[in-house]
Amino acid sequence: MSIEPIGVMTLLIGLVCLMLGTGALVHGLAIVAVLGAAAAMLIGAANIQPGHVMLVFLAFGVLSHRREAVAAIRALHPNEPGFWFTCLVAYGVASAFLMPRVLAGMTEIIPLGTTAFDDTGSTVPLAPVSSNVTQSLYLSTTLLCLVTLTAVAATREGFSAVFNALLACCVANTAFAILDVATYATGTQDLLGFIRNARYTLHTDSEIAGMKRIVGSYTEASVFARSTLGVLGFTGTLWLCGVRPALTGTIATMSLVLIVLSTSSTGLAGAPMMLLLLYGFAFARLVQGNARRQAAMFALGAPVIGLAVVMLLLLDPEVTAKVYGYVDLVVLNKASSDSGVERSSWNVVSFQNFLDSWGLGVGLGTARASSFAVALLASVGIPGAFFYAVFVFECFARPRGQPGSLEADIAVAARNGYAGLLIGDLLVGPIIDQGFFFCMLAAVAAAIRPRASRVPRPVPLVSGARL
Template sequence: MMLEPIGLVTVLIGIACLLSTIEASLVGLGIAAVLGAACALFVGGANVQPGHLFLGFVVIAALSRRREASTAIRALNPDEPGFWLACLAIYGVASAFFVPRLLAGTTDIVALGTSIYEDNGSTVPLTPVSSNLTQSVYLIANLICFLAVVAIATTQKGFEAVLKGVLAYCAANLAFAAIDLATFYSGTQAVLEFMRNAQYVMHTEDQVAGMKRIAGSFPEASAFARSTLGVFGLTGTLFLCGRYTLLTGGLAVCAAVSLVFSTSSTGLAGAPVMLLLLYATATLRAQRPGGRTAAVVVVAAPAAAVAVCIGVMLEPTLSQIIQDYFNLVLLDKSSSDSSIERSAWNAISFQNFLDTHGIGVGLGTARASSFAVALLATVGVPGALFYGAFLVGALFVRQGIPGSFPTDVRLAARNGCIGLLLGDMLVSPVIDQGLFFYMLAALAAARPKGETYTARSMIPGFPGRRLPA
């Protein structure tokens, strides 16, 4: 076991937040969760990320209070989404231990952490791998994160604290993207080595046609784009609901620009879907109390889109540049070695699902290139059913008073989760969706007492509009 310098800083900040307020702890967790390319603690060959290390301090802060501790336990009741997530975690951990041993050699897998083009291009027979343990730990950490955040968000103060935490994630995600670009073009990439120390394959220096692929605080551009889809969904929805419009509107615009210029096919393919989702959200929100911002967007967005299209069509040079960029990042990439390899991962993983008759090869055993395929290949039909029940319960069952602050925030959290899930469907090799996803899912599932309250100003200088509850 070896504690890295960034891990020491994480511990010190965690202790400071623990001695401060729950808001500080959640903001710290949000920022720590962004550091996807960092390792705070090496345990053998496993990476413990700063977010998972910091999660321990949040759990202590939450469960040291009697009300939050009892709420976390109640979140495991069968009528709560936490119950189904716990079922997924239990089944996933059991499958990681038993399935690769009981079904050893019955199918060939692309072992997690390898490529089918390594080892002379061959797969390996089903067998236990080290990632069975690491993915089990991640899934348990996600469950703990969900339960702790749900418990905190049951009070008005805690609900706003969680919102601050996820907005801190959004701001940090975009800030690291700007730092990534600045250090690359200034030749000072070495200053980010402290947060790119995990034992992953890093693609932080990649370029496309001379353009830097934005990786931000993640190992590669696709991971950054996936994260930014969630940021765009959350902040865009809050802006449409008229909540902290200066802050959320600015973050949403920066997220949209980052997606376009990330040079990631995940970002370019996902952005139009998120725009349609946000427009549908604006259409619904415009019909409710305080929907003036959404109403303006509903009217102005189509006109703006038509104007942009006409402008591009009238300028052949600009039109050609845009066409070449999309061809390079989206269309041409479908025939690249990377795309062929990822397609092969999905084909082999789906065959694993069929070969095991729907049981799966065990959590963390095999690599895919889509969350849906990874879910079926590793935890099979039972795990997919548990996950589906959790997703529906967390994101789509909770209702509230239309136009109230908690209802708007839950809607934003749901759209943020959809953005992350969309990115996962395009590129995720595993079913671990990270702490940010489960913070948003907990926020979407939370039902704070006194739901009709009006939120206080979140950040000095960004008061937004205080809508009637």
């Protein structure tokens, strides 16, 4: 076991935040959660990320208080979304230890926890792998994070803290992306070496057609694009709702630009979907007659701007050729590339694992896939997919808060942020653990109970929140 410099820094930040209180702890977790390429500690081949270290401080600081502990237990009640996520984790952990042993040798897998497939170029018989343990731990910490943040958000002050921490996470995601581009352009990439020390395969200096592949604080461009799609959905919706428009509008715009320039097929394929989702939300608000100025401007102006861009492209064949060449290189030819063919083979084999296991799954962390949906079915089968679907419905799909209130707008923003993460996961997600940003979105959504619609006033986040 070794503690890295970023780990020492995280420990110090955690101690300071612990003395400052719950709000500081939540903000600390939100900021370090974006450090996806960092390892605070190295235990054998396992990377302990700064987010997991900060989670220990948060859980201790929150659950040591009686009121928050009671709220955490309440979050596991069968009427709450956390109950269904707990069922998913329980089934996932049980499947990780049972299925590779009970079904040993009954199907061929592309193992997630080893490099056997990369070394041999073929599948191997089903058997336990190291990631059965690591993925069980990661998913369990995600549950702990979800329950803890839901307990914090159960109070008005705590809800404000989690919401503000979400915005801090979005700012950090954007800031690290700008630092990534700036350090690469100036040849000073080593300045970010202390947050790029994990024992993963890192693609931090890759290029496509002379363009830097933007990775931010993550391991590769697709992971950055996936996270930024969530940021775009969350901050874009808040801007349309008039919630801190200067901040949320700036972050949403920068996120869209970074996604387009990231050279990630995940980002370029997901961005139009997110823009369509945001436009549908703005247009629905306009039709209902309760659109704020930003939503009305977007609903009426987006088609005009889109038509103008198309006309300009048609009038300049040279620019059109460059745009088409970029999209063709990054997206259209992706499926026929070596990477695309390999990832498609992962999904084919993983789906066969789902069929060979009679729909029960071959165990959490066992099989390698390249889509969240396939990974979910291959790992935890129909039971796990059912638990996850009910959790998502209870957390994100049910109406929350009084229509038109600030709490209802935040709930919709959390839902659209989750939609962005899900789009990215469906395109390239290899595992079913969706991380701490997902937990924060779920916490603010789950904390807004349906009964909140009977409260005559919205939750006061900060003075002049809509100004």
